[in-house]
Amino acid sequence: MLDIFLSPNAQWVLFSTLILGTAAGMVGCLSYWKRQSLMSDALSHAALPGVVIAFSILGYKNLPFMIFGAAVSAFIGAWLIQLIRSSSRVKEDAAMGLILSVFFGLGIMLLTVVSRKGGGNQAGLDSFIFGQAASMVRTDVYTMMAVAIVIIAVVIIGFKEWKLFLFDPDFAKGLGLSSRLMDGLYLAMLVLVIVIGIQAVGVILMAALLIIPPVSAHYWTMSFKRMLVLSAIFGGGSGLLGTLISTMGKGWPTGPFIVIASASIFLVSVLAGTQRGLLVRALQLQLQRKQHRLESRPIPRQPVKEGK
Amino acid sequence: MSVLKVEDLSASYRKNKVLSDVNFNVKPGSLTGIIGPNGAGKSTLLKVMLELHPSLSGKVSFFDSTLAKTKRRVGYVPQRGSVDWDFPTNALDVVLMGLYGKIGWFKWPSKQDKELALEALAQMGMADYADRQISQLSGGQQQRVFLARALVQDADLYFMDEPLVGVDAATETAIMTTLKRLKSAGKTVMVVHHDLLTVEDYFDHVMLLNRTIVEYGKTDEVFTKDNVQKTYGGSLRWMKEA
């Protein structure tokens, strides 16, 4: 157990999932208010074929190249979703569901073929499905952290602009803030955070790191700024905690533990969240009732008027 | 100098042509009511002029120049339903958005900016609601916040899409007082409006629109029974008869 804390590699891995979770929490918060949470799920599934194809082209595991493959395939997925939605009367969620399952199916099929040919499993390709943070080498960690830090910086620097763009894109455009630029930037960040996360968290569960933190954060605050910060903390915390637990056992996947950590935070938020939590709301109602009783006591009861 | 000049403008959604052959020239300092039946293309006209929706043909010039060059002088109050009122922010914050152009991108609002925003809220009788969540405002209060955001922009030409829909008499008066004050400050205002009964009281100019411009000019000259019937079709009963 102590070895984990002593090994510098493990420390780096922990730190990188912390940063990844933070970036995912922030981008997820943007998705949440763009009302596009499902988009992150669709895109992370859509990344799989790209990962596998990139691997089979090179014949060995090379993270930057596989990230590139993942990004290309996720962008194609995003573009297809857009295309299906705008060229037919299909609703956005249906288009997302369609792309999600088709791309994931394709990815799994390719994965089977590649590992049949040999080498796929040993190379740890299947870690891209459930995530294996421990399989990351130092350069993987650096790549991941560099990208995550850029994403965090873009969200923070453009905080005011993101807020305007999410609340009222037309007005933003009137002020000269191009919605095409913001849309493009948002999609790029979403795809990037997904592709750097899939080795650690896996394509199936990556979306959880994007969806659960902002939902949990919304139970605690009514301010966009605080929600963004909380979502980042929840995401980072889940990343850290999940990775820590998964390193305790040999070969344990990281993704599921991150999701469990994230879900635990969600559960606490639903119950105890200071803005929308169930307990707080029940308590407030009780207090209101009590106060109402106290206030209305001294006044003698009016006779009930009867309408005739 | 012309404030806004539109030549030969047309626009469509997919297969449906919504606007065709729209031509007009807006007099500086005028307060225009844009009226026409549902689906006449009033909102579309505003969106096309502001380049929020593409045009098929035509030319729109603002202050004898292009929109891109005069953005800071043009204010827009969209229909209230066009934004997500559940978004976690407060009234003051929304009004501050009107100052983003002046503040500059990637910079934070200063104390003075906040004071300006508070002042605009106060002008709309909303000073007490500055810290209130926008989701917890009533429809009329949300509309006042939108107006305050436009005021703080300090534009020279304003477009407003149905600012009076769903508000009570007090809010309607507050909004109209503000619009008239804008006009006397020399600003030009164009308002999509639905209540034919108040047109003569509120606006010095009227644009009658139904897919194209039926008439546009001074209210007392243009707002006649014939013209209104031409715009709305024969079914409308002219209120002065009742």
Ligand SMILES: Nc1ncnc2c1ncn2[C@@H]1O[C@H](COP(=O)(O)OP(=O)(O)OP(=O)(O)O)[C@@H](O)[C@H]1O
């Ligand atoms: N996003 C859209 N996609 C397709 N058609 C649209 C869209 N928005 C508006 N339309 C159509 O364009 C026409 C003009 O719409 P517009 O919203 O400009 O009307 P309006 O005059 O503002 O009406 P209202 O008084 O109801 O606000 C309508 O027939 C409408 O059905």
Ligand SMILES: [Mg+2]
């Ligand atoms: Mg309209």
